[in-house]
Amino acid sequence: MDPAVSSVLVGEVLPRVATVAVAIAGGVAFANALVAFGVIRYIAALSKPLTGPANLPDEVGGAILTTAASTTAGYGMLAEYRDSGLLDDRATLVAVTINTFFGFVQHIFTFYAPVLIPILGLRVGLLYVGTRAGISLAITATGVFAGAVLLSDRNITPEAMSEVDPEARADGGDDARPPGEKLLDAGRGGLEKTREILPRLAVVYTLVVLGTTYYDLEALTGGAADPLAALTGLPSAAVPVIVVYAFDTTSGAVTLAPFVQDGTFTARTAVSAMLVGGIVSFTVSTFKRSIPFQYGIWGAEFGTKVIAVNTSLKILWIAIALVGLLAL
Template sequence: MDAIYQLMVSRMLYLFKNILPVLIVAVIMANILVEFGLIKKIIFIIRPLIRFSKLPEEAGASIVTYIASASAGAAMLASFRERKLIDDNETTIASILSNFFSFLNHLLIYYIPVVIPILGLTAGLLYAGSRFFISLSVTLVAATTGHFLLRSRESSEIEDKQEEDRRSPEQKVRDALKASIRVFKRIIPRLVIIYLITSYARAMGWFDVFKTFQLPIGLPGEASTIIAVGFADTTSGIILAGSMIAENLLSPVEAVIALLLASVVSMSLVFFRHSLPGKIAYFGAKLGLRIAIITSILDLIFTILVIGVFLTFLTR
């Protein structure tokens, strides 16, 4: 029992010393950037992409908004469609093209402050890089499709006036801290609980059961637990993967493959729980269904492609 106790204490010390401080600082900094509106300063970067896609400026304005808020971006896009400023085909292209810009938001507020500290630098960068490639690929496919299918036209004249933010810098910092606390309440309890469970399971030898079989693609049996947990909850799967990497049960590449497989397995669940209802809510049943299906298929194709690349590397 003393050995089990010492192992669990050492793992919790590692969590509180090496992971939580980085996570806390990164989350707070991310929310400060959001509250001060610094994310939207990169609007000039996407103008060439909008022109290449043959999308009107209205669509470009909504795509930029996705960087700060996916729901706000979708609402703006839906509003332009309702006002007949963009048609259904332009709406479809713009919505799918926004995939990468929505990822940039998640990169700042989730992947950098949460995922990378939990998984560690190597696995964290591999996983975030994989998601970066997948979302960028989806966006480039949408842009190329728009370039060949859409007709160039002049945009309607709209004023891009943002509501003036009269909050003081101190109030923005306070709001950032409040937003950070909400994130901490969701993530830190799960982080501590899963680290405790994983440490105890490792000490008791429970993971040895999974060593008796291999997944068909050549991953260690322990990876199946990440896939199972990740199917139910992505963040919990990431926490478990980080714990297994720290325990040397899986290599960073094996853990990332397991997380990507979990996203593939849970894709149908995510589609019916989140993607489809969200798209229908903004764009109606017919157009929303079309956008949700195309986006999910593209995401699936490029996720499988990335998994294949990692497996090729793993089997060398």
């Protein structure tokens, strides 16, 4: 006999949502504190040794460092270097590609650790974040290799730096606020992020739990899932996960979590399903985020080139990672 809706809500939905909400609040507050106290800058300092092998000027290392704290600021610095003539279009595309891993570093502290891992659980969450870190690092390495092969002195004009003030585009300098104020603001940010996410989290998780309790989703989606299952070996339940993930990462993770708990997905197949959802989501994210952001930074013509390079490399390396996971 199916359990009553109220018992499902009280016994399963509420404890899970409350646990995730506490983890998100604490995690985001901790991440904000790391940024406020400057810890993230030391993590990002790994960027500078990459510019030499890629035949890029040292100034690009500052832009890459800044990307780990603010993607917009990092891209803004590179746009300024391109506009001034320090970098030509080819060198700028190489620098943008190298930026990838350090943009990912920012998301570890602001999204993956405080939000996604609590939803997915430690094992699946760490495997997913580790896989995405490897993908981002591979894209950055591709950029370094491309710079070593494709760039020369013809792509760089050092004299152009006389017209550029790099300090004006940095990450805002040292945070001079008192430590107590930094911690208070970090905690406030954690609560605000939780209030932003919690309503959607509660609604999606409730629908997923009720759906998995009262309906056989594998039977409902089995026909549509046959080609996917034949191609990847993923469970047919991957279809609703991929569909939701393609439109919203957090909701996709919430949709996946109960299937991991009941054993429908292993850690490997769960991460594989999210990677497939990531590939599908590029169409949505390009129109929702990439075009407005990149066109705003670079203009339509060069922004289109940046989007094409970023998307192509992401799909390539995600596909390689997916093949590796499914082959295990």
